[in-house]
Amino acid sequence: MSTILDVRALEVNYGAVRAVKGVDLQVTEGHVVALLGANGAGKSSTIKSLVGVVRPRAGRIQFMGKEIQGLAIHTISRLGIGWVPEGRQIFSHLTVEANLSIGAFAVGDEALIRERMAQMMELFPILRQRREQLGGSLSGGEQQMLAIARALMAAPKLLLMDEPSLGLSPLIVQHLFALVKGIRERGVSVLMAEQNARQSLKVADDVYLLEVGEVRGRGTAKEMEAREDVRRAYLGG
8 A cells, every 4th residue: 555644854843842853654545543642742733734734844744745744724635634623623603514514615516515414424423413403512522523524524535633532431432433443444544643542552553652742653553552661651551
């Protein structure tokens, strides 16, 4: 399989603070890649730079053979990168259906939008039941599903997920990671920044361990799970 995302020597600064310090990472087509690390490790800064929310200080970001560092967020979205932001950031005053429609802002084909809407209702049955409700009336887990479905409405080739399990109950977290598997089976590659190492290692193909803005380990999920430092720091022994 080919590499869909290739990141080299990525640096991200916030003023004088260097949040990301020369990160290299790759996403293989059809894989789920987990970017693990504690709070402040630089995971979210990395994701935001890939999607165009934050401009990198240095480095190269290549998506499907095209360099995208510094491009506007809407341009990156049109190239085929979807984004599920930390905290979900749905439109709470709009209905579920309206939120999904916004996810397809660049499609321009009403029949195709309706088709994708139907696909999302099939993938997320709870959204079918809630389609006329305001986004703000949904539970945290339902809002996260809406945020994922909204990103998938653009039919991305790569989905970036920033702390998708944050603030959710254990049962909903299990369901969420099962959905990640389903997304991969639909042919969408996934890069997710997560603190929940235990669940991430169950669904990921490849794992990067990020500490204070640097990659301190990489390998397959099985390789990383077998590492004593990972087990001690993230899996409780």
